[in-house]
Amino acid sequence: MSTDIRLVVLDMAGTTVADGGLVEQAFRAAARTLGVDDAGSEHERMLAHVRATMGESKISVFRHLFGDEERAQRANAAFEQAYHDLVDAGHCAALPGAEDAIRALRDAGRTVVLTTGFSRATRDRILDALGWRDLADLTLCPAEAGRGRPYPDLVLTALLRTGTESVRQIAVAGDTGYDMLTGTRAGAPVVAGVLTGAHGEDRLRADGATHVLPSVADLPALLAR
Known part of the structure; x- marks a missing residue:
């Protein structure tokens, strides 16, 4: 495990935000x-x-x-x-431990970027509903990066926008196979699948997960090892 992870790119729905169907x-x-x-x-x-x-x-x-x-x-x-x-109507909630995990990652000196496949308007609606406008260092949607998942654009845009030096300093976490493909195609050494969303362990590993975690709440401890 690299000890030089500077940038953590997290998916929203299913990873940090409960989808609930x-x-x-x-x-x-x-x-x-x-x-x-x-x-x-x-x-x-x-x-x-x-x-x-x-x-x-x-x-x-x-x-x-x-x-x-x-x-x-x-x-x-x-x-x-x-x-x-x-x-x-109130059908939007953070996944247990997600907000604390983001704060822990930032407290450890890591930059956190939230990404989504939703439009800018939908992303902002979710952030406002959760009171998360200032929780992460940056939030990105496909319109701000070029192409959405499974292309690497969201992760690479996060690298460029945050001034991160190398793709080898990136960790990516998400709940879908497309999140895993995005991370591996961007060259991230840590691509963590979480089991709180759309896809199970088999799909996550098939699409390149280096780790599979019960939830994003377990990510700060993984990166601290």
Whole structure:
């Protein structure tokens, strides 16, 4: 284990923020907007893709599912509105130990960046609901980095924006296979999967996890070893 981890890049939903099925609920609303029957086989096929690609930029998911740009943008707008309504209704909470873990990482002299596959507006809605605007050193969404997961752009943008010297000084943590791919493609030596979100240990390890932890609360101790 490297003792020179300077930058920690953390996913939001499923890693530091409880998902609680909100993504799937919001997707159902988006699909209905485009005339997809909740009870039909087409809906189940689409939902399976949403589950498999958790962590990816949501507009990219909708482009894959609905084809043309106009339909994808309509679906994305409906998804965001439904997700915002759920957040505003109080269905948004930090995962146990997440806030303390972020504070512990920063207290240890490490820079913490929160990343998400959501849009800027949705990310900010979550941060405001949790009172997390100043919790991390930086927050990033795909629109601010170039491409979303599984590309390495979010992690590399975090490196550039924070002035971190080397990719060998980065730890990445997330709950999805796409988080793991993002970390490995960015060259991070520590890519930790957590079991509080979308994907299980087999998927996390298959996509490059160097460690699998019960939750992000265990990350400060891992990096302190």
